[in-house]
Amino acid sequence: MTGYSSIARGGRGARVLQWRSPGLDVAGIECLRHRELLELETVQSTSLESFKRAIVEALAPPPVTPPPLPNGGRPFVFLNTEPRHDTIGAQIRAGIGDRAAWAEPLRVGSALEVRRDLEQNLIDCDAMVMVYTDNAGWARAQLRAFRKHAPRRERPVRAIPVINAPADPKPELGFSLPEMIIIDGRGGIGSEALAQLTRSLRL
DSSP: OOOOOTTTTTGGGOOOOEEEOTTOOGGGOOOHHHHHHHTSTTEEESOHHHHHHHHHHHHSOOOOOOOOOTGGGOOEEEEEOOGGGHHHHHHHHHHHGGGSEEEOOOOSSOHHHHHHHHHHHHHHOSEEEEEESSOHHHHHHHHHHHHHHGGGOSSOOSBEEEEEOOOSSOOOOOOOOTTEEEEEOTTOSOHHHHHHHHHHHTO
8 A cells, every 4th residue: 555644644635545455354464553544444445457447537527517508598409401491490490489599501691601600500509400301411411510510519419310301212321420319200290200309409
């Protein structure tokens, strides 16, 4: 066991981690002072590998608490759709109502303005909802863009719900992110699809 001092006792707010072999017979130690040191609550009688893991966990920074949501706690949802899917987008907005703040892609302006608006929505949104029909190339490009800008976000995204809307034939999306949630919308944006979307957005 390492040396013992006022700092090792937890001075200056330090957390103390000490180790002894689980095979050590503490009761057989004649020196009372040494036995007391080995029986302190800071001493772990574990395997050396377990003690190493405890050190790593103790050195890990505490989890960062994200700042509270603005707008009275309503999440900011980026409804990322192509112009031809505006009808489906309107159904989604109507189903969610005022439980979320919304933004849609900028439809007018220069290419630079449209790109910058897209990037800012990807960075600021609490969730990104997409509509996937026969547009695998477009959908994959949006997911790649989100992944690219994720390091600039201040908080983790709640979810990336992907509405699987009707199309025949339909190419495979072939793209997955941990936050993606596929919602079955092949029968339309009905109550079941909206219920899944509501759960994924934590509304």
